[in-house]
Amino acid sequence: MKTQISSLKEYNTFGIDVLANNFNKAQNEDEIFNFIKKNQNTPFILGGGSNILFKNNILKPILKIEIKGIEIIDENEDYVFISVGAGENWNDFVKWTLVKNYGGIENLSLIPGNVGSAPIQNIGAYGVELKDVFHSCRAISVKEKILKIFNKKQCNFTYRSSIFKEKLKNKYIISRVTFKLSKSNHVINSEYKPLKDLLQNRGNLNPTIQDISKLVIEIRTSKLPDPKKIGNCGSFFKNPIISSLKFKKLFKEYDTIPNYKISENKFKIPAAWLIEECGFKGKIEGNTGTHKKHALVIINKGGATGEEIYNFSQKIKKSVLKKFNILLEEEVNIFE
Ligand SMILES: Cc1cc2nc3c(=O)[nH]c(=O)nc-3n(C[C@H](O)[C@H](O)[C@H](O)COP(=O)(O)OP(=O)(O)OC[C@H]3O[C@@H](n4cnc5c(N)ncnc54)[C@H](O)[C@@H]3O)c2cc1C
Numbered sequence: 001m002k003t004q005i006s007s008l009k010e011y012n013t014f015g016i017d018v019l020a021n022n023f024n025k026a027q028n029e030d031e032i033f034n035f036i037k038k039n040q041n042t043p044f045i046l047g048g049g050s051n052i053l054f055k056n057n058i059l060k061p062i063l064k065i066e067i068k069g070i071e072i073i074d075e076n077e078d079y080v081f082i083s084v085g086a087g088e089n090w091n092d093f094v095k096w097t098l099v100k101n102y103g104g105i106e107n108l109s110l111i112p113g114n115v116g117s118a119p120i121q122n123i124g125a126y127g128v129e130l131k132d133v134f135h136s137c138r139a140i141s142v143k144e145k146i147l148k149i150f151n152k153k154q155c156n157f158t159y160r161s162s163i164f165k166e167k168l169k170n171k172y173i174i175s176r177v178t179f180k181l182s183k184s185n186h187v188i189n190s191e192y193k194p195l196k197d198l199l200q201n202r203g204n205l206n207p208t209i210q211d212i213s214k215l216v217i218e219i220r221t222s223k224l225p226d227p228k229k230i231g232n233c234g235s236f237f238k239n240p241i242i243s244s245l246k247f248k249k250l251f252k253e254y255d256t257i258p259n260y261k262i263s264e265n266k267f268k269i270p271a272a273w274l275i276e277e278c279g280f281k282g283k284i285e286g287n288t289g290t291h292k293k294h295a296l297v298i299i300n301k302g303g304a305t306g307e308e309i310y311n312f313s314q315k316i317k318k319s320v321l322k323k324f325n326i327l328l329e330e331e332v333n334i335f336e
Pocket residue numbers: 013044045046047048049050051052065086111112113114115116117118120121122123124125172173174175224225226227232233234235333
């Protein structure tokens with residue numbers, strides 16, 4: 001359904017005021033098919049706009065996915081299989097699972113955006129990733145105009161990525177996602193340090209999934225800016241993964257460098273630490289800058305253009321490359 005809108009300011013959490021002249025919404029799969037039949041060129045697919053930086057006005061046709069519905073499609077003694085419309089708000093779905101006492105996504109509480117976008121970058125937080133609970137998704141090929149079901153293996157999930165962010169970028173439109181959640185004997189993921197520390201402080205040695213969600217919300221609200229108040233897209237860059245050889249070299253020079261060993265030859269380094277070491281934590285330039293509590297979060301102080309935010313992000317990238325010889329990769333999708 002084509003809608004008359006001009007500014008996309010309300011449709012992206014950076015709050016960038018760009019213009020669009022061909023804005024459409026789909027509330028079911030038929031509407032997606034109708035849209036792609038009329039718009040042969042790769043359209044731009046929009047969810048909640050919480051992982052996008054618009055640099056310019058959008059000349060391409062935009063399709064905002066608004067497919068709703070949460071449906072239990074199968075269950076056994078231990079698990080429930082739930083099919084969720086791509087346009088459902090992610091956090092509303094998390095809350096729904098907690099009321100029903102279904103376990104698996106409590107650590108992903110309060111992540112902005114929609115259910116259909118969650119597989120695109122394999123959303124993750126506090127020791128859990130979407131892939132841990134993903135069963136399958138329905139997606140429509142823009143070119144072939146057919147519906148395909150992707151299972152977990154076919155999605156090639158990796159850290160903050162999937163086949164939909166790489167080989168099949170912009171080629172498929174996800175319409176529904178099916179999750180496999182636990183009904184009882186929930187696996188509690190409380191190993192992530194800030195969560196573990198908070199549980200210990202509160203003397204909670206046997207947390208429920210609802211407790212985990214509450215604490216995750218508490219930690220997130222204490223350190224991440226609310227996009228309704230300060231425009232942002234969460235982490236702007238991914239945490240870089242470097243070889244153990246490179247890590248050893250860096251460690252000689254910077255022995256306080258935080259790190260997570262992810263395999264024999266690979267280490268993950270917090271991008272926030274690298275950025276902070278380059279003097280960018282809380283640094284403001286014009287209408288943009290990094291958040292005072294979190295160097296990885298680039299903010300729109302008000303009235304920033306996409307170009308301004310982009311240029312600032314590239315300045316950070318150059319600085320980290322120069323100091324550490326590490327090339328940061330954007331987590332946010334830059335839209336030219
Ligand atoms: C304050 C804040 C905190 C955040 N914290 C986290 C976090 O802890 N962990 C994390 O992983 N992310 C985090 N994010 C990033 C963001 O919330 C997620 O990436 C989220 O999944 C994006 O959803 P969205 O609906 O807003 O996607 P959008 O920004 O609308 O789109 C993102 C990308 O997916 C594509 N897309 C969207 N919907 C579809 C669809 N149905 N089919 C095909 N392609 C589609 C778009 O074209 C675009 O390329 C955070 C963001 C903010 C603002």
